Amino acid sequence: MRLSDLPTPCLVLDRGILQRNLATMAVAVARHGVGLRPHMKTAKSIDVARLALAGQHGAITVSTLAEAEYFAGHGITDQLYAVGITPQKLAQVAKLNAAGADIAVITDDLDMARLIGKSLIPVRALIEVDTGEHRGGVTPDSPTLPDLAEALGRSLVGVMTHAGHSYGARSPEQLAVIGEAERLGVSQAATRLLEAGHAISIVSLGSTPTALHAARMDGVTEVRAGVYMFGDLFQMQIGSHGLDGIAMTVLTSVIGRHPAQRALLLDAGGLALSKDHSTAAAPVDYGFGLVLDLNGAPTLGGTVIRQAYQEHGVVECDASLPYPDLPIGAKLRVAPNHTCMTAAAHDRYYVVDGTDEVLEIWPRVNGW
Amino acid sequence: MRLSDLPTPCLVLDRGILQRNLATMAVAVARHGVGLRPHMKTAKSIDVARLALAGQHGAITVSTLAEAEYFAGHGITDQLYAVGITPQKLAQVAKLNAAGADIAVITDDLDMARLIGKSLIPVRALIEVDTGEHRGGVTPDSPTLPDLAEALGRSLVGVMTHAGHSYGARSPEQLAVIGEAERLGVSQAATRLLEAGHAISIVSLGSTPTALHAARMDGVTEVRAGVYMFGDLFQMQIGSHGLDGIAMTVLTSVIGRHPAQRALLLDAGGLALSKDHSTAAAPVDYGFGLVLDLNGAPTLGGTVIRQAYQEHGVVECDASLPYPDLPIGAKLRVAPNHTCMTAAAHDRYYVVDGTDEVLEIWPRVNGW
Numbered sequence: 255m256r257l258s259d260l261p262t263p264c265l266v267l268d269r270g271i272l273q274r275n276l277a278t279m280a281v282a283v284a285r286h287g288v289g290l291r292p293h294m295k296t297a298k299s300i301d302v303a304r305l306a307l308a309g310q311h312g313a314i315t316v317s318t319l320a321e322a323e324y325f326a327g328h329g330i331t332d333q334l335y336a337v338g339i340t341p342q343k344l345a346q347v348a349k350l351n352a353a354g355a356d357i358a359v360i361t362d363d364l365d366m367a368r369l370i371g372k373s374l375i376p377v378r379a380l381i382e383v384d385t386g387e388h389r390g391g392v393t394p395d396s397p398t399l400p401d402l403a404e405a406l407g408r409s410l411v412g413v414m415t416h417a418g419h420s421y422g423a424r425s426p427e428q429l430a431v432i433g434e435a436e437r438l439g440v441s442q443a444a445t446r447l448l449e450a451g452h453a454i455s456i457v458s459l460g461s462t463p464t465a466l467h468a469a470r471m472d473g474v475t476e477v478r479a480g481v482y483m484f485g486d487l488f489q490m491q492i493g494s495h496g497l498d499g500i501a502m503t504v505l506t507s508v509i510g511r512h513p514a515q516r517a518l519l520l521d522a523g524g525l526a527l528s529k530d531h532s533t534a535a536a537p538v539d540y541g542f543g544l545v546l547d548l549n550g551a552p553t554l555g556g557t558v559i560r561q562a563y564q565e566h567g568v569v570e571c572d573a574s575l576p577y578p579d580l581p582i583g584a585k586l587r588v589a590p591n592h593t594c595m596t597a598a599a600h601d602r603y604y605v606v607d608g609t610d611e612v613l614e615i616w617p618r619v620n621g622w
Numbered sequence: 623m624r625l626s627d628l629p630t631p632c633l634v635l636d637r638g639i640l641q642r643n644l645a646t647m648a649v650a651v652a653r654h655g656v657g658l659r660p661h662m663k664t665a666k667s668i669d670v671a672r673l674a675l676a677g678q679h680g681a682i683t684v685s686t687l688a689e690a691e692y693f694a695g696h697g698i699t700d701q702l703y704a705v706g707i708t709p710q711k712l713a714q715v716a717k718l719n720a721a722g723a724d725i726a727v728i729t730d731d732l733d734m735a736r737l738i739g740k741s742l743i744p745v746r747a748l749i750e751v752d753t754g755e756h757r758g759g760v761t762p763d764s765p766t767l768p769d770l771a772e773a774l775g776r777s778l779v780g781v782m783t784h785a786g787h788s789y790g791a792r793s794p795e796q797l798a799v800i801g802e803a804e805r806l807g808v809s810q811a812a813t814r815l816l817e818a819g820h821a822i823s824i825v826s827l828g829s830t831p832t833a834l835h836a837a838r839m840d841g842v843t844e845v846r847a848g849v850y851m852f853g854d855l856f857q858m859q860i861g862s863h864g865l866d867g868i869a870m871t872v873l874t875s876v877i878g879r880h881p882a883q884r885a886l887l888l889d890a891g892g893l894a895l896s897k898d899h900s901t902a903a904a905p906v907d908y909g910f911g912l913v914l915d916l917n918g919a920p921t922l923g924g925t926v927i928r929q930a931y932q933e934h935g936v937v938e939c940d941a942s943l944p945y946p947d948l949p950i951g952a953k954l955r956v957a958p959n960h961t962c963m964t965a966a967a968h969d970r971y972y973v974v975d976g977t978d979e980v981l982e983i984w985p986r987v988n989g990w
Contacts, residue, residue: 261687261710261711261714261990262708262710262990263990264990295932295933317932317933318933319629337877337889337933337934338877338878338887338889338950339877339950340875340876340877340889340950340951341950341951342629342630342875342951343629343875346629361950362878363878363879363950365949365950366950366951388880388883388885389878389887389931389934389936390877390878390880390887390934418931507708507710507711508708509705509706509707509708510706510730510731510757510758511731512756512758515756517756519706519757519758521705521706521708524898524963525963525966526990528896528897529896529897529898529899529960529963530892530897531897531899563757563786564663564685564962564963565663565685565686565705566705566757566758568757581733582706582707582708582709582729582731582733582734583708583709583710583734592897594932595892595893595897595932598893598967599966599967599988599989600989601988601989620967620969621967621968621969622629622630622631622632622894
């Protein structure tokens, strides 16, 4: 099977690029002598997880309980569910753990911590620490930190943070600063708890940019990151990889030709690409994606998807170039702005390795 | 089962509101004595289709071949696949038709029209006409129109248009003007073809706003619309319905409390709500959705989801009100900006009817 045989729109995953991205992150993390707990929120695939875990300690991060159940079912038991737990979801986690999984949860809420501490089926828990993103977590110097630890009791195994504001950085220097604040904050929280006599075995941090650019990892036991596996146009612009580091693209067909408007219509619209327009805040606005040829190289003068309707993507063709000689049905690929969001509309990856031959089909686990 | 028992995030569909929306559209279209061909791109559900087809002529519109196959499998054979056809997809349609479906396709491309005209398995086709949206189609006075008709030969059954630019209108008067241009354009194209001796039995137009606000439908045989079934915050602002016309919402749980930042974290983020931010261009910017209580009424002072991470929605709480007394796990609902995009991340609807009792679960067909 060749790319040209596939129904469109669909996801193409280049295994060679994926493996290079995995190796880059493995080296970046190994520099510091800490573990990598790959975040499966991007790939949501057991086949990708197996590659990402090569040489690592076998633990993953997940963003939904659907992922947790799926990966546990495939034998990956050591998981961190890195979204604030609720009473209802704690019961689901306890059930999965009773069936053989070992999913740890996170909280920054005292009532929730008490509930976890009293759970009949023990569930490991980490306290979420805010090191600058201001989305979730208590600050490293928060007076609530010891109370959370007390409430969690023997369920407490560690602290974690996510410097998601690293996505706002625009240079390796800025990323190193944010990465250092992430490290300092989470290790300070760990130190406070250790000094108070709590058993803290996991000190976890990470985002793809800080994981790649951090100068030090003292006091940290593990790094979490996910989007590095596939990369995207946004990550490219904050220095996580080059254009040749984008492993996942959307295969699409030309469905309309409108030379008078210098427009080309593709069957990759807002559903197939997502409506994520994160590059609008980056140095280069790639619209809803960069148009590539079937080999994955920029084409049509480096043009982008300018508008995304539900099933139609509108390509703006460069007026200084001849109108593209692409018939209806011609296939192109599109590099996404935000690969996690784009992948989520699709149920599988068509896997290639540098050519147009489809080697394998890898399923994804979507939903919640 | 009650709403409070459901895992979150998930979709809640209020059947009473849905039926009221269906009745409103049925009446609006029946005024003109034309047929309604409901567009299933929003609901993607056989259960919704059956309600939407009550009193109609039994035909639907679809936006993907996954929908086409699903609805044909449920006995709805008369379908219009309203996205420009490609050679590969024509073969798929021919196969579905050979198995009992009767899916019509659309084109505005001469090479594609020739291919359809020569198809061994006959496939009905409509010529796409551009009546102002400038996305797809030939203009009503295009010199290509007769050539397309000739090329399609006996496959030609009609003309169709979609005044999608009606979404840019902000008053019933503007909508009526766009609706009239949509009607004039498509009926002019039909007249040209009829006068040239072609058999034109379908003259199809529609978008939810023009279908509701059109003053006349002379020369038209059917209206297509889809988003009217569920409604959303964008459609509300262009006059398609009131806030009480939003039938589909996202059920979510509180997963974080951050009084110092006046923020509440929900488990409805960019995946559960979509990253569609269409209300940014409307009179009121609802962020990534309006927060509702479990009964579906605005709550917390009418606040919205201000930021949407992959799995986290951040609610900005009104500083003039007390910080909400909602524990971790408390359930809320969120009205979406763009219901088609929001629904697509979910595989089912939990159906209620004015109360918190879950009456049924209706599956959706996603993907392509």
